[in-house]
Structures are given as structure tokens and as C-alpha cells.
Amino acid sequence: MTGRSTSIRTRRWPVKAAGGALLVLLVAIVASGCGSSNGATAGSATTLTLYNAQHEQTTARLIAAFTRQTGIKVRVENDDEDVLTAQIEQEGHRSPADVFYTENSNWLQQLGERGMLEKVDAAALANVPKQDSAGNGDWLGVSARISVLVYNTSKLTASQLPKSVLGLAEPRWKGKIEIAPSETDFWPIVSSVARADGHAAALAWLKGLKANAGENDDVPDNETLTSDVSQGTTDLALINHYYYYRLQAEVGKSSVHAKIAYFAPRDPGYVEDISGAAILKSSKHKPAAQEFLDFLTSKAGQTVLAHSDSFEYPIREGVPANGELTPLDQLAPNSFTPAELGTGLDAKTLLQEAGLL
Amino acid sequence: MVALGALIALVLLSPLVLIALDARSAGWGEIHRVLFRSRSGFLLRHTVVLSLLVVAFAASIGTAAAWCTERAGIRGRRIWTVLLVAPVAIPDFVVGYAWHSIAPQMNSLLAAAIVMTLGTYPLVYLPVAAAFRRADPTMEDTAHSLGVGPVATFRRVTLPLIRTALLGGCVLVVLTVISEYGAFEILRYQTFTTEIFTEFQFEPQAAGALSIPLVLLGLLVLGTDLIIPRRRSARIAPRRTVIRRRLRPRTAIPLAAGLVVLIGLGVGVPVGTIVYWMIQSQHTTLPAAATLGSATWATLRYSALGAGVAVTLALPVAMMTFRRSSPTRMLLERSTYVTQALPGVVIALSLVYFATRYAYGVYQTGLLLVAAYAILHFPLALVCVKTSVAQAPSQLSDVGRSLGKGPVVVFLRVTLPLLAPGLLAGFCLVFLTAVTELTATLVLAPIGVHTLATQFWAYQSEVAYGAAAPYALVIIGLAMVPGALLGLWFDRERLVPGR
Numbered sequence: 001m002t003g004r005s006t007s008i009r010t011r012r013w014p015v016k017a018a019g020g021a022l023l024v025l026l027v028a029i030v031a032s033g034c035g036s037s038n039g040a041t042a043g044s045a046t047t048l049t050l051y052n053a054q055h056e057q058t059t060a061r062l063i064a065a066f067t068r069q070t071g072i073k074v075r076v077e078n079d080d081e082d083v084l085t086a087q088i089e090q091e092g093h094r095s096p097a098d099v100f101y102t103e104n105s106n107w108l109q110q111l112g113e114r115g116m117l118e119k120v121d122a123a124a125l126a127n128v129p130k131q132d133s134a135g136n137g138d139w140l141g142v143s144a145r146i147s148v149l150v151y152n153t154s155k156l157t158a159s160q161l162p163k164s165v166l167g168l169a170e171p172r173w174k175g176k177i178e179i180a181p182s183e184t185d186f187w188p189i190v191s192s193v194a195r196a197d198g199h200a201a202a203l204a205w206l207k208g209l210k211a212n213a214g215e216n217d218d219v220p221d222n223e224t225l226t227s228d229v230s231q232g233t234t235d236l237a238l239i240n241h242y243y244y245y246r247l248q249a250e251v252g253k254s255s256v257h258a259k260i261a262y263f264a265p266r267d268p269g270y271v272e273d274i275s276g277a278a279i280l281k282s283s284k285h286k287p288a289a290q291e292f293l294d295f296l297t298s299k300a301g302q303t304v305l306a307h308s309d310s311f312e313y314p315i316r317e318g319v320p321a322n323g324e325l326t327p328l329d330q331l332a333p334n335s336f337t338p339a340e341l342g343t344g345l346d347a348k349t350l351l352q353e354a355g356l357l
Numbered sequence: 358m359v360a361l362g363a364l365i366a367l368v369l370l371s372p373l374v375l376i377a378l379d380a381r382s383a384g385w386g387e388i389h390r391v392l393f394r395s396r397s398g399f400l401l402r403h404t405v406v407l408s409l410l411v412v413a414f415a416a417s418i419g420t421a422a423a424w425c426t427e428r429a430g431i432r433g434r435r436i437w438t439v440l441l442v443a444p445v446a447i448p449d450f451v452v453g454y455a456w457h458s459i460a461p462q463m464n465s466l467l468a469a470a471i472v473m474t475l476g477t478y479p480l481v482y483l484p485v486a487a488a489f490r491r492a493d494p495t496m497e498d499t500a501h502s503l504g505v506g507p508v509a510t511f512r513r514v515t516l517p518l519i520r521t522a523l524l525g526g527c528v529l530v531v532l533t534v535i536s537e538y539g540a541f542e543i544l545r546y547q548t549f550t551t552e553i554f555t556e557f558q559f560e561p562q563a564a565g566a567l568s569i570p571l572v573l574l575g576l577l578v579l580g581t582d583l584i585i586p587r588r589r590s591a592r593i594a595p596r597r598t599v600i601r602r603r604l605r606p607r608t609a610i611p612l613a614a615g616l617v618v619l620i621g622l623g624v625g626v627p628v629g630t631i632v633y634w635m636i637q638s639q640h641t642t643l644p645a646a647a648t649l650g651s652a653t654w655a656t657l658r659y660s661a662l663g664a665g666v667a668v669t670l671a672l673p674v675a676m677m678t679f680r681r682s683s684p685t686r687m688l689l690e691r692s693t694y695v696t697q698a699l700p701g702v703v704i705a706l707s708l709v710y711f712a713t714r715y716a717y718g719v720y721q722t723g724l725l726l727v728a729a730y731a732i733l734h735f736p737l738a739l740v741c742v743k744t745s746v747a748q749a750p751s752q753l754s755d756v757g758r759s760l761g762k763g764p765v766v767v768f769l770r771v772t773l774p775l776l777a778p779g780l781l782a783g784f785c786l787v788f789l790t791a792v793t794e795l796t797a798t799l800v801l802a803p804i805g806v807h808t809l810a811t812q813f814w815a816y817q818s819e820v821a822y823g824a825a826a827p828y829a830l831v832i833i834g835l836a837m838v839p840g841a842l843l844g845l846w847f848d849r850e851r852l853v854p855g856r
Contacts, residue, residue, distance in 0.1 A: 049804060056815045078815060079799040082558040083702060087800055090706055094713045096721065096804070182555045215465075220542040223820045233461050243820075250820050251637055309819075355396075357555060 046288045047073040051088065051097040053081035054275060058308040059101065065304050066295045072288050081107050081184070088116065088280065098283040099292055101276075104184045105139065106344035108278045112138035113343060118279040121290045127297035128315045131337045132274050139278035142296050143305055143312040145240040146333060147189050147271045148260040150226055155235045161261050165189065165269020166197070168238065169208025176235040178216040179209055180225050181356040185240050187347035188271050192336040194346060196268035206354035217356060223247075230258040240273060245311035245324055265332030272333040275312065359686060362677040365670050366689045369696055369732055373572065375707035379565035388566040396552075397570075404548040404574070407469055408534045414474040415530045419481025420523060422619065424515075425612050427489035428497075432609070437616055438486070439840035444623040445479045445789040446836030448810065449539030450817055451829055452476060455630035457543050469546035475623040476540070477533050480737070481526030483786050484744045487778040488522035491748045521747045525740035531578045532697035532736065535571055539795075549574075550700055557702070568703050575698030579691045628833060631826045638823020648812070653831055656808040659723065659798075660791035663730025664738070667787045668780055670731060671738040675746045690739075697736040704733055705797035726801045730791045737790060738783035745779025785839035792832055809835070 052059045056078050063074045079087070081102045088095050088111065102108055111117055117138040124140055125133055132141030149161055162168055168177060180186060194202035210217050216234065219225050225237040226247050244260045263270040277296055279289040295301045302314035306321050313321045313328050321327060341347075351357040380388055426437045444452075452472050460468065496518070500510045516523075538550050549571055557564035678690045696704060708729055712720040719725045749772060757767040773780075795810045802808065807815075809832045816825035 055819060057819070057821075075804045077799075077804050078811075080818075083796070083800065086557070086706055087709055090709045091713045094717060094720075182558065184558065216545070218545055218547065220545070223818075224543070227820075228461075246820055250822065255637070 045071060045073055046285055047075055048098045048285055048288050048292060049096050050074050050076045050099045050101060050292075051084045052076050052078050053084050053100075053102045053107075055308070055310040055312075058305065058310040061308055062296065062301060062304050065300060066292060069295065069300065070291060072291065074292070085110065089114070091282075093282045095280055095282045097280050098285050098289045100278050100280060101142070101296075103275050104187075104344075105134075105141070105274050105276050105338040106184065106187065106341055108139040108276055109134065109338070109341070110343045111278065111280075112136070116281055118281045118283065118286060118289075120279065120293055124290065124294040124297055127294070129317075131339070132315050133276065133338075135339050139276045140293050140297060141274040141276045141315055141338070143275045143310070144315050144328070145185075145242055145273045145275065145312050146262070146331060147185075147269060147273065148239060148241045148244070148262055149236060150229050150239050150244055150258050150260050151236050152229050152232050152234070152258050154257055155232065158259070158261055161236070163264040164267045165193065165238070165263055166201075166205055168236070169205045169212065171212075173212045173236065175212070175214055177209070177212050178219050178225055178228055178234045178237050179213045179356075180219040180222055180237075181217065181351050182220070183222050184344070185222055185273065186238070187344045187351075188273050188336065188341050189238065189269055190347040190350055191341050191344070192271045192334060193268045194350060195336065195340060196334070199346075199350070202350055203353055206350060206356060210354060210356055226258070230256045232257065238269070241325070242311040245322075246309065248324075249309060249311075262326075262331065266334045268334060268336075270331075270333045271336050274315070274338045276338075358673055358677050359689070361673045362686070362689050365674055366692050369693045369735055371711060372696055372699060372704045372707035372732075375710050376565045376568050376572075376703065378710075380569070383560060383566055387560060392567070392570065397549075400547060400549045400552055401570070403466075403546065404535060404550075407466065407473065407546070407548065408531045408578075410466075410470045411473045411477060411534050412527050412530050414470065415478040416481050416523065416527050418474065418619065419478040419526060420485050420519070422478065422482050422616065423485040423489055423519075425616055427486050428494065428515075429608075429612060431612055431616075435841065439837050440620045440624060441482055441616070442479045442785065442789065442840040443620075443833065443836045444476055445786065446792050446832060447476070447624070447627045448793045448795075448813060448829060448832065449476070449537070450543065450814075451627045451630060453540035453543035455626050458630065459626070465544055465546040468544045469541055471622075472540045472544065473534050473537065477530045478619075478623075479789075480529040480533065480740075480786070481523065483782045484522035484526045484741050484779075485519050487741060487782040488519040488744050488748065490778050491745065492518040522740075522744040525743055528578060528694065529697065529736060529740055532575055532694065535574055535578075535698045536700050538700055553700055554702075565703060565706075568699050571698045571700075572695055575695050576691075578698075579694050624833070628830075631829045631833075634822040634826040638821075638826070648807070649827065649831065652807045652809045652812045652828065653835070655802075655806050656792055656810070656832075656835065659726055659730060659802075659808065660788050660794075662723075662727045663734070663791045664784045664787035666727060666731040667735050667738040668742065668783045671735060671742040671783060672776075672780070675739060675742040678743075693739060694736045696732060701733060701794065701796040702800070705729060705800040708732075708797075708801060721801065721803050723803060723806075726798065726803070729797045729801050730787070730794060733794065733797060734787040734790050737786045741783030741786060742776065742779045744782075745776040749775040781842070785842070788839050789836055792835055 050059075050063070059076065059078075063076065067073055077084075077097070081104065084100065084102075085107045088097060088100065091097070100108065100111070108117070112134060119137045120133070120140045122137075125137055128141050132144070133139060147165075151158075151161060162170070162173075167173075190202065190206065193205055197205075219228070222239045222243045223246075225239055226243045228234050229237050230247060239260075241260060244256075244258070248256050277293055279286060279293065283289050297316055299316065299319060302316040302319040305312065306314045306319055311322055311325060313325065348357065422441050425431050426434050426441070431437065452475070456463075456468055456472055497510055497514050500514045505513070535548075536550055537548070538554055541548055541551050542554075549567065553564050553567045553571075556567055674690055674693060678686045708725060709720070712725055716725075753775065754767050754771050757771040758764065762770070793810050795814055798808055798811055799814070802811065809828050813825050813828040813832065816822070816828070
């Protein structure tokens with residue numbers, strides 16, 4: 001080959017340039033084709049950003065009612081509460097979230113201890129019983145759930161059930177129970193038992209549960225626990241009450257071969273768990289966020305909650321729960337409060353010591 | 358080329374930076390406690406045993422299926438391709454749930470092995486099928502004519518032809534098993550990854566650190582790939598010499614039956630479960646057409662773009678190691694696989710970290726989501742593209758150049774068509790996987806944008822299976838599209854001039 005220089009370096013430049021141009025073109029297509037911006041304020045109406053870990057359909061109804069009442073729009077990101085907490089912590093002060101609504105209070109407590117929450121207005125805090133919100137006003141309680149036993153009706157009768165949660169560790173329940181220790185709903189029960197009977201007794205109880213559950217000591221979630229009991233895969237399990245009602249709503253009462261039972265009054269296992277919401281310090285729409293929290297605990301908001309498919313208990317005075325549920329004032333949970341649950345650290349330690357986590 | 362490859366590798370490895378930072382802030386004490394307790398040994402054993410089982414089964418099934426559709430001359434190849442590739446697009450939850458309902462008492466290792474094999478054999482099937490597509494069948498005919506039996510022919514002639522593809526597929530299978538979570542949760546098979554998710558709830562930073570053994574395991578797997586000697590694959594088939602074999606019913610029927618059983622298990626069982634949900638549910642109202650439509654469009658848009666970007670980025674990385682092999686190039690190429698071993702949530706959170714600190718403008722926009730898809734599924738594209746690059750002889754592009762055409766033209770008119778099967782297979786594979794991608798989508802999608810996978814999850818996590826079912830069906834329907842396109846393209850290839 002004579003004539004032009006045929007050094008390899010010269011020949012490769014056009015290829016590289018073409019490749020680079022192609023990449024740039026692709027990025028341009030991608031950028032234009034992807035549209036949606038991440039801005040939150042649009043025109044005159046304020047738009048709140050809510051990170052939601054609660055029942056998605058119920059939250060959608062609450063938001064619709066809120067927007068109708070105040071004109072403030074809300075856009076929602078849904079995910080599990082642990083992922084959302086991690087996401088908020090990663091985002092830090094640049095988080096686009098204004099409000100965080102979770103299933104269990106310990107996540108809010110965790111964020112509060114890291115100083116990431118804005119104090120809730122006294123007006124909203126006054127809507128619900130004082131012990132159901134954070135002591136320092138970091139977060140607001142919205143709804144309650146009760147821990148119950150769910151049992152298979154063809155294998156057990158109500159009289160055979162243990163009256164205390166500690167009874168589940170007895171040898172006669174070997175191979176008849178399943179547990180889901182990684183479910184955050186389980187931690188308040190563990191904390192409550194530790195508070196009532198001490199660390200050592202709680203550890204012994206957990207080890208007893210582990211022995212009784214055998215292979216099934218790591219069921220992923222309460223939904224599976226409930227359907228396993230209903231199908232007869234196991235006899236007995238510990239859940240929060242609403243899983244039972246949701247299963248009934250999904251497959252019909254005739255297909256559910258299970259019932260729930262409450263523990264003896266004030267038993268350590270008879271726990272009222274609170275689900276709450278908080279405002280992030282990094283929020284750019286704090287007044288609107290305060291309004292939203294106020295709405296969640298107002299008569300209107302709590303009524304929407306009561307009539308929804310979430311089957312949780314509204315905690316505001318004078319708002320009756322869903323007709324299917326046993327009214328809260330007829331129940332006798334012990335005095336365990338969210339403050340005593342804290343960030344769930346002692347529950348986690350116990351579970352790890354027992355080898356369940 | 359190396360510079361471009363290095364840049365891509367850097368981007369793909371960025372999640373590891375976050376893991377390192379998280380590990381530092383979590384503190385050595387917590388990490389030490391989590392990594393070195395006796396449970397870790399137990400989990401590691403579980404992971405390794407399962408990986409070995411699954412890779413053995415998936416490799417055999419994938420290769421056998423590829424041989425049936427590409428070499429054995431079975432009829433209706435297009436339909437078989439579509440159905441055989443579909444399992445990748447079925448949500449893990451559905452598959453795990455289906456098998457758990459069918460046999461709740463089945464040994465968890467066996468159940469996990471079945472579920473993973475059925476879910477990962479397409480990762481072997483696609484690259485190997487693309488390899489068969491391009492490789493010369495006359496070599497096998499020559500072997501037969503020389504008196505070599507079928508088994509020996511397979512071992513000595515066929516296997517070397519598909520070696521790169523098969524190994525690449527096996528690496529993907531192992532990495533996928535290591536990072537799997539959804540199905541194992543339901544089947545109660547505990548691995549390192551399920552442990553990460555549990556730990557994530559208490560100590561997200563320690564959870565990141567727990568990913569380190571996964572990365573190491575992944576590197577180990579990639580390392581074994583290097584031990585096996587590499588050879589440049591054989592020449593391309595001149596189309597004129599391919600004779601369509603007519604199978605006798607005696608051979609055709611058992612082969613077809615085998616494929617039907619495979620498809621029945623891989624696609625039929627999950628679809629049956631979904632239909633059962635719809636029948637059993639009290640909430641029989643179908644989702645609003647608007648929601649379904651917008652979710653489908655969002656899924657289509659993001660998955661297609663993600664697949665396109667992944668394949669485009671895979672091209673320079675694949676070409677980097679085949680034109681000239683050197684330790685640096687090999688290292689760079691290998692490093693891009695590492696993220697396949699990591700759980701999606703770890704990668705998603707690392708992108709959150711980077712975006713909120715350095716590129717806030719793209720946080721929670723479509724661009725970041727597409728980038729996430731490309732990063733998450735890059736190795737899938739790479740394996741398929743590498744197969745084609747291995748088989749595309751450089752002599753043909755040299756011929757093009759010697760005829761006076763510039764390098765860009767040669768690339769577009771000679772090299773790219775030669776690479777087409779691998780590029781398309783890579784696009785399909787990434788598209789199918791992205792369609793069911795959940796954890797990263799939940800975190801990174803623009804707020805208010807829903808994909809089919811997130812809508813499915815919204816209902817499934819609330820036990821509203823009847824409402825979730827239509828979304829799952831649409832996902833599976835969508836999965837048929839790339840498979841069909843792939844089949845159509847393969848059948849309409851132009852003749853390549855023979856040597």
C-alpha cells in the first residue's frame with residue numbers, strides 16, 4: 001500500500017469518532033425521550049411529595065380526599081419502609097420527600113434520632129392520644145393495629161389456644177406454628193415481652209418459638225403466615241389483625257378456614273402497634289405538609305381510613321373503625337407504647353441472640 | 358477502544374464505591390459480626406450448592422433446547438424461540454408462589470433449584486442459539502462422514518463451536534443465582550442475598566458490606582472462566598450450504614415433547630397460577646384501561662431504552678478483548694460482570710447516592726432509570742454480543758477495507774450485520790429482564806410513573822392477587838414481543854458471501 005500513511009493510529013480515529021458520536025446521539029435521544037422532570041412545585045398549586053410505605057390504595061384515597069378539601073396535590077412514591085428509610089438517609093438534605101408515612105413507628109424514630117424530622121404542629125398532635133405519637137413531637141400517630149393469634153379452625157378450637165403469648169414456646173406447639181421474625185410487625189411483641197418479663201425470659205421464649213417452628217422459622221411475611229394457617233399448612237401463627245381481614249376480603253370468607261383470637265387482657269403479647277407519619281426537615285413545603293398530617297388525623301381523614309380496605313383502627317377519638325373489626329374500646333392491649341419500642345434495637349438484638357436473624 | 362471500555366467499566370463499578378463507603382461508616386465491628394458468624398458459613402454453603410446444581414441443569418437444558426431449535430431442524434422454530442425465552446420475563450414472585458403452592462412441603466433446595474433452573478436456562482439458550490445460528494454446520498456433517506459417533510461429534514466439534522456462548526451463559530446463570538432474592542424468600546431457601554435483605558432492615562450500611570462476599574464470589578466465578586482455555590471460534594456458515602434437515606417423526610416427536618414439557622413448566626405453571634388468582638379473587642374488576650395502558654407504555658419505553666443503551670455499551674467492551682487480548686483488557690471486561698452479583702437494591706441506592714450528590718438534575722428522572730437498567734443488566738448484553746464478536750472474522754472487514762471503503766462504512770455494512778444475531782439476542786435478553794425489574798424501579802422511577810412491575814407489586818404485596826394478575830399477564834404478553842422479533846430477524850438474514 002503506497003500513498004497515504006497507513007499507521008494504525010490514524011485509521012482508528014474515524015471509528016472512535018463515529019462511536020463517540022453514536023453515544024452522544026443515543027444520550028440525546030434518551031434525554032429527550034425520557035421526559036418527566038423531578039421538580040415538585042408546579043405553577044400556583046403546591047405539590048407535596050409523599051414517601052409511602054402504608055397500604056397503597058388507602059393512601060390514594062386519603063390523598064384524593066385531601067386534595068379535594070385543600071387543593072394541594074400530592075405525588076407518591078411507594079416502597080417498603082426499610083428501603084424508603086435507607087433512601088431518605090442516602091438522599092439527606094436533598095431529599096425530594098416532604099412527608100414519610102410508614103407502617104411501623106420505629107423507622108420514624110430512627111430518622112428522628114438522626115435529626116432528620118421536623119416537629120409536628122401541636123394542633124395535629126392534639127388530634128390523637130398523646131402516647132400514640134412521638135414524645136418529642138417528631139412524628140404523629142395515624143392508625144393502630146393489634147397483635148393477635150390466627151388459628152386454623154379445622155385443627156384447633158378457641159379453647160385450646162394459649163392465653164398468653166409466652167405459651168407459644170411450650171413443647172406442645174412443636175411443629176404447629178410458623179413465625180416471621182424479619183417482619184417489623186414482630187418486633188414490638190418481642191420488645192413488649194422483654195419489658196414485661198426481662199431480657200432472659202424473652203430470649204428463652206424466642207428460643208422456644210424457634211424450636212417449635214422448626215423449618216418454618218423464617219417465613220418472609222405475615223401475608224404468607226396468614227394464608228398458610230388458612231390453608232392448613234400450619235395450625236397457629238402470630239400476626240397483626242388486619243392481615244386476616246385483608247385475606248378475607250381478597251378470597252372471600254368461605255375460603256378462609258381460620259379465625260383470630262385475642263390474648264388474655266394486658267398480656268405481654270397483646271400489643272397495640274402504631275403506624276405514623278412525619279415531616280422531613282429537608283422539606284420545602286412545610287406548611288402544606290403540616291396540613292396533610294393534620295388531615296390524616298382529622299375526622300374526615302380518619303373516616304376515610306376506617307372505611308378503606310386497610311382494616312386498621314383509626315386512633316382519633318370518636319371515629320368508629322370498620323364494622324368488621326372488634327371495636328378498640330372492647331379490646332385490652334397492654335400499656336406498651338411506641339416510645340418503648342424506640343428504634344427497635346433491643347428487639348433486633350434479642351432476635352439475633354436467639355439466632356432468628 | 359480501551360479508553361472507552363475503561364470508562365464504561367468505571368461507570369459499572371461505581372456501586373462498589375458506595376459499598377466501600379457504607380462499610381466504613383457501619384464500622385468494622387458490625388461487619389465482622391455479620392460476616393463471620395457461623396450462619397455465614399451455612400449461607401455460603403447453601404449458595405454454592407445451589408449455584409452448582411442450577412448451572413449444571415440450566416446449561417444442559419439451555420444447550421439442548423438451542424440445539425433442538427437451531428440444529429435439529431425442528432418445525433416452527435420461531436414459536437419455540439418465543440416461548441423458550443419467555444421465562445425470563447415472568448416475575449420471580451409468581452414463579453416462587455406457584456411452586457410453593459403446588460408443593461409446599463418440597464425440600465427447599467430442590468424447589469429453589471427447579472425455580473432457578475426454569476428461570477435461568479434462557480440465559481444459556483439465547484447466546485448458544487445465536488452461536489449455532491452463525492456456526493458452520495458442515496463441520497458436524499464432515500465429522501459424521503468420517504465415522505465419528507453423535508456423542509463424540511458433540512464433544513469434539515459442536516462444543517468448541519459454542520464454547521464462548523456456553524461459558525458466558527453459565528457465568529450469567531451463577532451470578533443470577535447469587536443475586537436472587539424474591540423467589541428464595543417465598544421458598545424459604547436462605548442464601549447470602551436473602552440475608553442481606555434481612556440485615557438491610559436493621560443496618561442498611563452493614564447490608565451493603567454484606568454484599569462484599571457476593572462480589573468476591575462473583576469474581577471467583579469469573580476467574581474460573583479464565584482457567585478454561587479460550588479459542589477463536591470457527592468460521593461463519595455460508596448460507597448456501599445449509600440444508601434444512603427433515604426430521605423423521607420418530608425423532609421429531611420426542612424432541613417436540615421435551616420442549617413442550619419445558620415450556621409447560623417454565624411458562625405454563627406461572628400463567629396457570631395467575632389465571633387461578635383471577636378466578637379465585639373476589640375483586641374481579643379489571644384494572645382501568647388508562648392505568649394499564651400508561652404502565653405498559655412506561656415499561657416498554659424504559660426497558661427498550663435500557664436494552665439499547667446496554668447493547669451499545671457492550672459493543673466496545675466486547676470488541677476490546679477480541680481484537681487484541683491483553684491482561685488489562687481482560688480485567689476491564691471481567692470487572693463489568695461484577696455488578697450482576699449484587700442485589701438490585703444495592704445498585705439502586707448507590708445511584709441515589711451519586712445522583713443526589715453530583716447530578717441532582719437527573720435524580721428521579723427517566724434518564725437515571727434507563728442508566729440503572731443498563732448498569733444492572735449490562736453483563737447479559739455483553740455475553741450475547743461477545744458471542745457474535747468471537748464469530749465475526751476480522752478478515753471480512755479487512756476485505757471491505759481493501760475494496761476501498763472507509764472504516765465507518767465497513768463497520769456499518771460489514772461488521773454490524775455480522776454481529777447482528779448477538780446484538781439482537783442481547784437486546785432481547787436485557788429487555789425481558791428489565792420488564793420485570795422491581796427494586797431499582799421503585800427507588801429511581803420518576804415519582805408518579807408506574808411500570809407494569811411496580812403495579813403488579815402494589816397489589817401483590819397487599820395480597821390483592823386478583824388485581825395484580827392482569828399486570829402479570831401483560832408482562833408475559835410483552836415478553837413474547839422480543840422473542841418474536843428475534844425469530845423474525847433470524848429467518849430473514851441475508852446471504853453472507855462465503856470464503
